[in-house]
Amino acid sequence: MPKRKNLTSVGTRTRRAAASAVPSDVVGLNREISTRYPTLSKRLRQIAEFALKHPNEIAIESIAVIAQHAGVQPSALIRFAKAFGFEGFSDLQRIFQQRLRESRPSYAERIAAMREELHGQRDHGPQAILTRFAEANIAALQHLCEETKAGDLDRAVQILRKAETIHLVAQRRSFPLAAYLYYALSKIGRRAHLIDAIGGMDQEQRQLMDPRDALVAVTYADYTPRVVETVTFAAQRKVPVVGITDQPLSPLTAQCDVVFYVEDAAVHDFRSLGASMCLAQSLVVALGATG
Amino acid sequence: MPKRKNLTSVGTRTRRAAASAVPSDVVGLNREISTRYPTLSKRLRQIAEFALKHPNEIAIESIAVIAQHAGVQPSALIRFAKAFGFEGFSDLQRIFQQRLRESRPSYAERIAAMREELHGQRDHGPQAILTRFAEANIAALQHLCEETKAGDLDRAVQILRKAETIHLVAQRRSFPLAAYLYYALSKIGRRAHLIDAIGGMDQEQRQLMDPRDALVAVTYADYTPRVVETVTFAAQRKVPVVGITDQPLSPLTAQCDVVFYVEDAAVHDFRSLGASMCLAQSLVVALGATG
DNA sequence: AAGCAAGAGGAATTTTTATTCTATTTTGCG
DNA sequence: CGCAAAATAGAATAAAAATTCCTCTTGCTT
Structure with missing residues (x-):
């Protein structure tokens, strides 16, 4: 694969790379997706929306499963990745995976940590206030x-x-x-x-x-x-x-x-x-x- | 693979299954790993430690990468998975992936779950609407x-x-x-x-x-x-x-x-x-x- | 309206990955 | 100390997955 892929994809990459660097984290990627959203084709927009909405899915599932969930063809996902300057879909997927690898605590742990923070009462930071308001509203x-x-x-x-x-x-x-x-x-x-x-x-x-x-x-x-x-x-x-x-x-x-x-x-x-x-x-x- | 695998692995599975059910979530799996840790062989202990320490890695990386990181052979990971009653390593991996996927249930999914819950009352009266709004707001x-x-x-x-x-x-x-x-x-x-x-x-x-x-x-x-x-x-x-x-x-x-x-x-x-x-x-x- | 370019779909292909198998080593026990 | 049973490593194999490529469609321009 490497031989052929390089031959065909280099053109695409170069074109993109000239415009702006390939994002290396989810935040940058999301921004890039948002920015370029209006210029994307119909199917690629569909994927953009899905990616922004289900980042976990992108990180974990195989290309076939994601394609089915997003209602597109697997090849469309690869076109999407290449449109953003990646070598293939796997490259893009790595970005999303990185986010998950870094995010340690599970949902339950996080909530627990928040309560911890709140019950200390010592934290008056905006995040604590937001959580408190949210809980009060609930x-x-x-x-x-x-x-x-x-x-x-x-x-x-x-x-x-x-x-x-x-x-x-x-x-x-x-x-x-x-x-x-x-x-x-x-x-x-x-x-x-x-x-x-x-x-x-x-x-x-x-x-x-x-x-x-x-x-x-x-x-x-x-x-x-x-x-x-x-x-x-x-x-x-x-x-x-x-x-x-x-x-x-x-x-x-x-x-x-x-x-x-x-x-x-x-x-x-x-x-x-x-x-x-x-x-x-x-x-x-x-x-x-x-x- | 299916034909042969079944023939060889059924014995193992049955033996384990008799002792206790195969864990279906990370919490249960971690407990099982901790419990059986003392009875495991040297290499499997090594893997057990790694699994408890780097659950995200297990969820995301390929078997080869994990093996290298944990300092074991890929086949050892498969033996590990089978020792805990799974069909193969992929099965075990799915458990870890699930945790990541669920760690941040998307908003849309949560709303869907709530609708499920509220579907007991197909009532469209004001009270039902109020409840629904309140739930959605929460x-x-x-x-x-x-x-x-x-x-x-x-x-x-x-x-x-x-x-x-x-x-x-x-x-x-x-x-x-x-x-x-x-x-x-x-x-x-x-x-x-x-x-x-x-x-x-x-x-x-x-x-x-x-x-x-x-x-x-x-x-x-x-x-x-x-x-x-x-x-x-x-x-x-x-x-x-x-x-x-x-x-x-x-x-x-x-x-x-x-x-x-x-x-x-x-x-x-x-x-x-x-x-x-x-x-x-x-x-x-x-x-x-x-x- | 016709032709053209860009986009999309899907089968075919290649690569990667998981799993199995067997030769070899280690461990436990008499 | 030696033998048997279990465990391990690593090559071999089978499965799955990603990617490519060709065809068909769609939308746009002249």
């Missing part, structure tokens, strides 16, 4: 599932389904939720109206609410007055209100037709929006699926 | 923790710490993230500027960026042009950029000083923002804690 999501009653969800969806326009109000920390709801509701074809108080015009924006509409209001301690006022205004006008807040003593409790209590994750006094987002999204998708 | 958060590199987080925090003003850009689905960052950064006392494109004035808003500042940009497929343009503009002006996007093929990859790849949870084509939010929040808190 707990919050589980809590959300357990606490949220199916009946409340059904009623909320029903209110939203009947609404001609869905008005949205949330301020400060919760504002991202209203923004997300606005986007998502519009995407499923519902008329949404974001009371964003832009230019201080929330009083005017409120006026657009009609009993045939609905309002979704989100507010957490310490209950932005503007939002509470909007809810009160809606309730007086007989506009159905779906509330999302943090606890039963919230001023929303009394005035809403349906209220959800969400305990979002908190670290260092910073409350997350993960669980709230999850609830909001579920409402929209449920609405989209049924109505 | 998986996304786990994935986030695993894939995010400490170095990237450190560098991102450093960039933000040095910045006089932190500019924020995100549109459409990602906009809630920018809104959240604006709130959170302001709360920890950092000067933040939200490029919200209000009144179509994003071109003017961009002009405020200075090399002493920093830009945080968020965009997911299909990569809102306005956001990408803003990033390009910032890169040209030498403004440090921290990017949050969904995959290496994103147009952000090339132009950012640090990029995070977040695979948010998705159900019914609706992508969540839970993982992205978690990352954003972690960055802010890390920034608040250190700088």
Whole structure:
């Protein structure tokens, strides 16, 4: 093989090598793949995607197995490797293998190490903070599932389904939720109206609410007055209100037709929006699926 | 090979199988190796030590390379494998490979596994949707923790710490993230500027960026042009950029000083923002804690 | 629309790799 | 100390895998 291979492949290699060096680690290779992705042919793109998504598979399996999994011919994989300046697929594969050889700890060991790190509490590095937030969010999501009653969800969806326009109000920390709801509701074809108080015009924006509409209001301690006022205004006008807040003593409790209590994750006094987002999204998708 | 191998190896296998089952994972295999170590012959002990010490090598390399590294003959490795009840060395190798493949289960596979789990309830009601979203979000958060590199987080925090003003850009689905960052950064006392494109004035808003500042940009497929343009503009002006996007093929990859790849949870084509939010929040808190 | 170049598929070929076999050495035991 | 049984090394062989090469397709240009 060496004799013939050299004869045929040298041309290809040289052409590539002139453009840039052959990557020698996965990071560099991934960058190279990403960069050149737009210039690749259809089949090679398919392989590029697969490689970025399943690096382990590339490292471990044989060319035939990878080809089958990626839905391409074995020869296509070799063309791919050569396109990136390698002698053959095996050369490219070595790059991926190297990554695995270096990555010692197994998944379980890694998680254990993370907890170790966290329980020391001494580490305040970004990675530790991220892990902590993630864990807190996971707990919050589980809590959300357990606490949220199916009946409340059904009623909320029903209110939203009947609404001609869905008005949205949330301020400060919760504002991202209203923004997300606005986007998502519009995407499923519902008329949404974001009371964003832009230019201080929330009083005017409120006026657009009609009993045939609905309002979704989100507010957490310490209950932005503007939002509470909007809810009160809606309730007086007989506009159905779906509330999302943090606890039963919230001023929303009394005035809403349906209220959800969400305990979002908190670290260092910073409350997350993960669980709230999850609830909001579920409402929209449920609405989209049924109505 | 099959004909002869069966004839000769069956005896060996049977003998072993009677004592205990052939291990099917690395943990079990390691235990078995440790247990039987004292009863092994000299050369097989040598291999046992090597296997316990370099599992990755066993998984990846060819029999010849391993033999050389361990200082034994290739055939000794095969005898070793057979001594533990395997058909040949390749069988044993598969066990070690499995560990590497599973060490980082890909995000997609995990989601698939969850769907399996949830398929008990073919319910499409809001409650089922909520559960599904929550599960998907949990998986996304786990994935986030695993894939995010400490170095990237450190560098991102450093960039933000040095910045006089932190500019924020995100549109459409990602906009809630920018809104959240604006709130959170302001709360920890950092000067933040939200490029919200209000009144179509994003071109003017961009002009405020200075090399002493920093830009945080968020965009997911299909990569809102306005956001990408803003990033390009910032890169040209030498403004440090921290990017949050969904995959290496994103147009952000090339132009950012640090990029995070977040695979948010998705159900019914609706992508969540839970993982992205978690990352954003972690960055802010890390920034608040250190700088 | 026709011809051409680049790309893709798949069988054929070569190389690499795993496994077996046998001659030789080592080890344990009487 | 010598004999038998087990273990080992290394060449020989068989299997599997990677790679090449030729044909057919696709997309693009003139």
